[in-house]
Amino acid sequence: MNKRQLLLQGVNLGMIITSALMIWKSMVLATGSESPMVVVLSGSMEPGFYRGDILFLYQPKTPAQTGDIIVFNTDDREIPIVHRIIKVHERAEGSPPRLDILTKGDSNWPDDRSLYPRGQLWLNTGHIMGKVVGFLPHIGRVTNIMNDYPWFKYALIAALGVVVVTSKEG
Amino acid sequence: MSHSWLSRANALATFAGTVLAVVCLAVTATDYFHKSQPVLSCEFVGTEGLQKEFGHDRAHVVLNLTADLRSEFSWNTKQLFVFVDFEFATRKNARNQMVMWSANVLDKEHALIRVPTLRAQYPYALTDQGFGLRDREFNITVGWNVMPRVGALFTRRRTFAGLGPLPDEYFQPTAGRVRRPGSDEFVEVPTGGAEEDADPYYTDA
Numbered sequence: 001m002n003k004r005q006l007l008l009q010g011v012n013l014g015m016i017i018t019s020a021l022m023i024w025k026s027m028v029l030a031t032g033s034e035s036p037m038v039v040v041l042s043g044s045m046e047p048g049f050y051r052g053d054i055l056f057l058y059q060p061k062t063p064a065q066t067g068d069i070i071v072f073n074t075d076d077r078e079i080p081i082v083h084r085i086i087k088v089h090e091r092a093e094g095s096p097p098r099l100d101i102l103t104k105g106d107s108n109w110p111d112d113r114s115l116y117p118r119g120q121l122w123l124n125t126g127h128i129m130g131k132v133v134g135f136l137p138h139i140g141r142v143t144n145i146m147n148d149y150p151w152f153k154y155a156l157i158a159a160l161g162v163v164v165v166t167s168k169e170g
Numbered sequence: 171m172s173h174s175w176l177s178r179a180n181a182l183a184t185f186a187g188t189v190l191a192v193v194c195l196a197v198t199a200t201d202y203f204h205k206s207q208p209v210l211s212c213e214f215v216g217t218e219g220l221q222k223e224f225g226h227d228r229a230h231v232v233l234n235l236t237a238d239l240r241s242e243f244s245w246n247t248k249q250l251f252v253f254v255d256f257e258f259a260t261r262k263n264a265r266n267q268m269v270m271w272s273a274n275v276l277d278k279e280h281a282l283i284r285v286p287t288l289r290a291q292y293p294y295a296l297t298d299q300g301f302g303l304r305d306r307e308f309n310i311t312v313g314w315n316v317m318p319r320v321g322a323l324f325t326r327r328r329t330f331a332g333l334g335p336l337p338d339e340y341f342q343p344t345a346g347r348v349r350r351p352g353s354d355e356f357v358e359v360p361t362g363g364a365e366e367d368a369d370p371y372y373t374d375a
Binding site: 047048065066067068069084086087088089090091092097100104106109110111132133134135136137163 | 176194198248249251253255259260261262263264265266267268269272274276292293294299313315317318319320321322323325327
């Protein structure tokens with residue numbers, strides 16, 4: 001394995017990574033959502049969505065409606081939540097008019113007020129990362145395994161590294 | 171090209187992934203051709219109560235809903251999330267829209283929905299962000315979110331406009347006794363009991 005082959009391998013790897021990044025960023029632009037694909041992490045929307053399902057998001061131009069399934073993040077959370085809008089109050093004035101939004105998971109008993117930061121009663125449009133428009137079952141289960149068992153993630157990366165280094169051709 | 175097990179596994183995985191992706195796209199494309207004829211009717215039975223609470227009004231409304239959504243089920247339909255919206259406008263808010271009832275319909279047999287005394291289920295509540303519910307006109311919109319096995323989600327709605335208005339004065343809620351729309355008379359209606367709070371369509375099976 002000489003220097004030239006090593007460089008070629010490096011360029012190939014770089015191409016794969018940058019292509020993936022370009023596809024992701026194009027999706028961000030096309031959908032208007034900062035995270036156009038998400039993996040369902042909890043069972044609060046069962047039986048519609050299970051852990052490990054993949055959701056496709058889109059930022060619609062029309063204002064939020066009840067019944068929409070949205071992915072939102074409140075200011076103090078790391079991990080966004082996928083729940084359904086159950087109440088909307090839209091102000092008469094303002095451009096665009098302010099929305100007060102309340103959400104609830106389909107299989108949860110109460111509404112989401114206990115999940116919002118202390119003292120916050122409503123979400124608004126700024127909290128919404130996107131509306132769920134597409135669904136793919138089970139594919140995201142790999143992500144769940146990697147989150148629950150970090151050693152699996154490192155083992156996978158190590159295995160991929162070995163494959164890249166030992167493969168003979170570009 | 172080497173014929174090692176690694177390159178075979180690679181080729182197999184790539185082919186399987188491509189085929190799966192194409193099949194998923196084809197499945198979701200079939201949704202476009204599915205025609206549905208939903209049949210719905212909704213009546214405003216009456217108001218069980220109209221309360222002034224701390225900072226806001228609360229209404230207790232009874233509806234009579236029939237929804238035949240069986241034709242919405244295609245082979246790619248996993249479930250319908252059916253919901254009933256109560257909508258009104260006030261001076262402060264151009265749109266107030268709140269779910270008052272919902273059900274998960276998992277199969278075609280359960281998609282014929284009859285709720286003769288439909289009331290708000292916990293935690294749904296008919297409240298204003300002020301005191302604007304007296305004499306308020308309202309619409310009822312029945313929506314069903316079609317959730318597929320694979321592919322695009324969409325929601326269809328049917329609005330029943332101008333069913334109101336709500337009564338023009340506050341009165342304490344009494345279960346089983348509604349004030350008929352547009353009149354002062356009260357009639358007895360079945361209370362429905364705890365079954366109305368439970369989700370009759372979603373089972374763990």
